Amino acid sequence: MIDKDGYRPNVGIVLCNGRNEVFWGKRVRQDSWQFPQGGIKHGETPELAMFRELREEVGLRPEHVRILGRTREWLRYDVPREWVRREWRGHYRGQKQIWFLLRLTGRDIDVCLRATEHPEFDAWRWNDYWSPVASVVEFKQQVYRLALEELQHFLQVDNQPAKVRRAYGYGMKAHNGRY
Template sequence: MLDRDGYRPNVGIVLTNEHNQVFWGKRVREHSWQFPQGGIKPGESPEAAMYRELQEETGLLPHHVKILGRTRDWLRYDVPTHWVKREWRGSYRGQKQIWYILRLTGRETDVSLRAMRQPEFDAWRWHDYWAPIDEVIDFKRAVYQDALLELSKFLTQMESLENYLARIPPISDDD
């Protein structure tokens, strides 16, 4: 299901722990890491899609988390043409997402990446809140930054992006 502009409705999930660290998942058989996310089915609300995707990708159920907030509007990113399936080229541009920020209220052992027959992730870790901005694939970077900036207001004692960047050593060309 695409909107008239060629964007697929989607949800993104920022799952946090009590230290404001975020769940960071490694895609199956890839060296790429990302937040849980997934499409919204026809007739499904963004919140219902978020809970479904959360269970499919992490094994967590609604009673394992608390919704802290969500983005006000859709955030969009374009997918590079060479990543788009041939039959979708010309009509599919990318994703439009509503992002949710959740707090894990259950235990870390409640996370089960093998909850579904075809898992999305084969590893996960807690990560600094702002680190995914620099680590996600380039074409998603602006949406990750916008989502994390907007959602950070729902966390207490949250370090600002500016303070985080000031304490992280710059990457040199020798690295």
């Protein structure tokens, strides 16, 4: 389902733990890391899509998380033409997303990257709140920054730039795909 402007409705998920570190997933068979995200199906609300994507990509159910907040408006990013499927070229521009900030109320062991037959991630780790902005693929960086800026008031998060915080090695505990 693509809107008249060429954007596919989507949800993004910022899942944080009790230390305000965020879940960072490694795409299957790629050296690419990102937040969980996915399309909104016809008839689905953004919240229902978020819970479905959370279950499919991270293996967590509603009882494992608490919603802390969401972005007020759609945030958009354009996908580079070479990344767009040929059949979509000409009418597809990118994604428009509603972002949710969730608190993990369950445990790390509740994360299950193999909750479906087609997992999105093969590893994950907790990261400092701001470091994903500099680490995600370039065309998503602006949306990540906007989402994190808007959602930060739901947490008490240091406004320190990601570059400085990464220099000190904050939030780099990794988990392999066995979860």
